[in-house]
Amino acid sequence: MSVKERKERERAQRERLIVATARELAEEQGWDAVTTRRLAERIEYSQPVLYSHFRGKREIIGAVAREGAAEMAVAVRAAVAGADGPRDRVAALARAYLDFAERNPAVYDALFDLDGGLAFAQEDTPGELKDAFAALLETLGEVAGDGVHPGLFTETFWASLHGLATLTRARRLPPEDTERRIELLVDRLAVM
Amino acid sequence: MSVKERKERERAQRERLIVATARELAEEQGWDAVTTRRLAERIEYSQPVLYSHFRGKREIIGAVAREGAAEMAVAVRAAVAGADGPRDRVAALARAYLDFAERNPAVYDALFDLDGGLAFAQEDTPGELKDAFAALLETLGEVAGDGVHPGLFTETFWASLHGLATLTRARRLPPEDTERRIELLVDRLAVM
DNA sequence: CTCGATTGTCTAGCGGTGCTAGGATGGAAG
DNA sequence: CTTCCATCCTAGCACCGCTAGACAATCGAG
Structure with a gap:
């Protein structure tokens, strides 16, 4: 055997x-x-x-995406762990997220731009994806503010980061001001 | 002749x-x-x-994108014109933007996801694109808040909307809560 | 009105893509 | 030692973006 x-x-x-x-x-x-x-x-x-x-190319993309999601969760949690106070934690999360997207553009594409045949926000969503979202939720849920559902807040903050990431990388936004955009997002969206 | x-x-x-x-x-x-x-x-x-x-397929995509940008500018300006006060104007803008993306997904892709060979945020950027950004700036510049550059604020708000639009359409976000996410963005990001 | 030149369009084909059918090969089982 | 089966590769399908070169229609000159 x-x-x-x-x-x-x-x-x-x-x-x-x-x-x-x-x-x-x-x-x-x-x-x-x-x-x-x-x-x-x-x-x-x-x-x-x-x-x-694999059934085809899309499943290979999906496999890369799952691997990337796991790494992103690690990166985000590590960054947050090294920061004190809600504001610093949210800022660290935002920087870690955008940093990951910039350093691993192909993985980021596999996750969010391309079709890897993966389900999102459903029961059959792969564990890596659920966990990556959980990593965001852990920190962002803290600063949702009164009367705002933590999950909804996390989705919205995440969407904002995703918008910055994709538009910057596609040269739709000049890259120099990324840090200032991050600060704006963090200071305005998060309730401390 | x-x-x-x-x-x-x-x-x-x-x-x-x-x-x-x-x-x-x-x-x-x-x-x-x-x-x-x-x-x-x-x-x-x-x-x-x-x-x-056209030189090739990408130029055709670019032509669709330019046409779409012009229409989006019209849609946004029309929505804003029918609203009173800064808060309502920003909310109307956000809804009009996401509505346009949802009703014209292929045009939206041509604009922001695909490569249409167009320059963004540069001198040789096509007029339609500059004008579409101007349409956002007209309303969003008003609510940037003290000490925040209107252009930078507009870019950031736009990125947030773009994130919501793409993640929702790619089924990365459940569509039911779109309106609540819009309200969250508007209430937190804009300074009234 | 005729005839050569020019303009416009088409047919056919190149090298590439994702994907698959069917035959060869090599190692395990009897 | 032979049989069998899993594994892998060669070859090929239909399609892609794009282009060379043949052909037809139109124009201007004599």
Whole structure:
């Protein structure tokens, strides 16, 4: 039976290789450059092997998105943990979020711009996504203010950050003033 | 010489037909369905005709985006004109913006998600885009608050709206609470 | 009115995409 | 040692954006 187990281990390892390579390629050259042919060549297997792990390209994007969500949750929680008081915590969260988006643009796209076939805000939403939202909620729920539902506040604050992240990266907003925009959001939206 | 003029008129008309058809097709079936072949078939010309008007598909997207920006400016100004007092004006603007995004998803994508080859926030930015931003600035600049640059405030408020628009449409946010999120944004961000 | 030049349009095709059917191959089981 | 089965690859499908080159229609000169 250990032969079978070994094969399963190797298979799981190859799956991780596919996801890591797709992410790498996307960060290097953008998702448009992540074609099944190039991806197959990089992992040194033929195209059909990809389809024995994933239904198609969108599922590969989804896998990168889930991985990214888990990392983002870690990054946000780490940033918040190093800050004192509600205001600093919210500001640290906002900076960590935008920083993550800037440093991992392809992952951010996989999460929020592209179609990775993932459900959001539903029962069958992957755990990584639920947890990433929970990481935001932990800090933002504190500053929702009286009579405002913490979840609703978190959604709204998150949407604002998402807007800044995407518009800045798509060169719709000049990047120099990012810090000032963050301060504005934090000071006005959060109730301390 | 009037023969030449007639031909130019017909050519301009055909260009408008291309843009209108691309927009129609995108609203019906999404931008993925807007292929040069399908578009050519709908306008009852062959593919290469498209390339005698536009450098490529991205320029067609850009043309739809410019058209959409002009319409959005009109919609926003109309909504604001029908409201009294700063708070109502800002709320009306926010609703009009999100309403436009919801009613014209393909146009909204052309403007802010896809690459239409347009410059933003620069000298060579198309007039329609500058004017759409101006329409936001006219109302939002009023409520930036002391010591906050009106342009910066407008960018930030706009980013928040954009975040709500995209996340809602991509099913990342449940749509039922949109109105409550708007109220939250307006009441907190704007200084009255 | 005829004829060459120019303009406009089309057919056909290039290299690429995501995805899949079917045959070859190599290792486990009997 | 042979049989069988899982695994993988070659080859190919239909489609994509885009373009070269053939063809037809129109224009201006003689």
